[in-house]
Amino acid sequence: MRNPERYPFIVADTMLGEASLRPYLPLTLAYGDESVPTAGLLDTGATVNVLPYQIGVQLGGEWEQQTTQLRLTGNLAQVEARALVVSATVAQFEPVRLVFAWTQATDIPLLLGQINFFMEFDVCFYRSQLVFEVQPKEVAS
Amino acid sequence: MIQKELVETLRALNRADKLHVMQLLVSELAREEIDLIQPGLDYPVWSPYAAFEAGDAMLEVLAAEAQDHA
Numbered sequence: 170m171r172n173p174e175r176y177p178f179i180v181a182d183t184m185l186g187e188a189s190l191r192p193y194l195p196l197t198l199a200y201g202d203e204s205v206p207t208a209g210l211l212d213t214g215a216t217v218n219v220l221p222y223q224i225g226v227q228l229g230g231e232w233e234q235q236t237t238q239l240r241l242t243g244n245l246a247q248v249e250a251r252a253l254v255v256s257a258t259v260a261q262f263e264p265v266r267l268v269f270a271w272t273q274a275t276d277i278p279l280l281l282g283q284i285n286f287f288m289e290f291d292v293c294f295y296r297s298q299l300v301f302e303v304q305p306k307e308v309a310s
Numbered sequence: 311m312i313q314k315e316l317v318e319t320l321r322a323l324n325r326a327d328k329l330h331v332m333q334l335l336v337s338e339l340a341r342e343e344i345d346l347i348q349p350g351l352d353y354p355v356w357s358p359y360a361a362f363e364a365g366d367a368m369l370e371v372l373a374a375e376a377q378d379h380a
């Protein structure tokens with residue numbers, strides 16, 4: 170069993186201080202020959218992973234080639250989204266395939282949700298200590 | 311950044327005035343917290359809560375992609 174990686178909560182707005190602390194996970198996304206180092210918000214309430222439009226473009230994704238259209242909820246329901254599968258690497262762990270709802274929205278964080286980030290990684294939040302730990306799921310032998 | 315003069319002024323206060331300043335600051339902070347969310351305004355919630363249809367479609371895409379790479 171691998172040791173989990175530990176990360177601090179990040180202040181998203183210095184004016185708000187502790188009220189704005191968020192669990193952002195650094196990770197590298199890859200698609201084709203392109204890779205983009207970024208950070209995703211661990212969002213246990215999100216049904217799906219969400220990829221902001223500009224990161225998909227940086228990865229070389231071509232909107233018209235993604236044929237699976239998705240209907241999201243909340244504020245994202247107003248914006249078109251399509252499925253995009255990319256490779257994601259967290260810390261020194263093996264890369265995993267993550268499927269994203271690639272949205273045309275640009276003013277949102279990259280969201281890591283139940284499908285399928287939390288299907289691939291076990292996460293433990295220690296909010297009182299302002300840290301969280303991440304490790305790949307255990308594969309039954 | 312707190313000015314050095316301000317800290318010295320606060321330190322020079324008597325006990326009652328220090329308590330008064332403390333209460334004033336606590337009240338101010340509490341009011342600012344309330345002011346973060348204004349009544350009658352919309353605040354975006356980007357989290358796609360209960361997007362089960364999208365989730366199901368995405369799992370199908372993932373499974374198809376895994377088969378292509380198998």
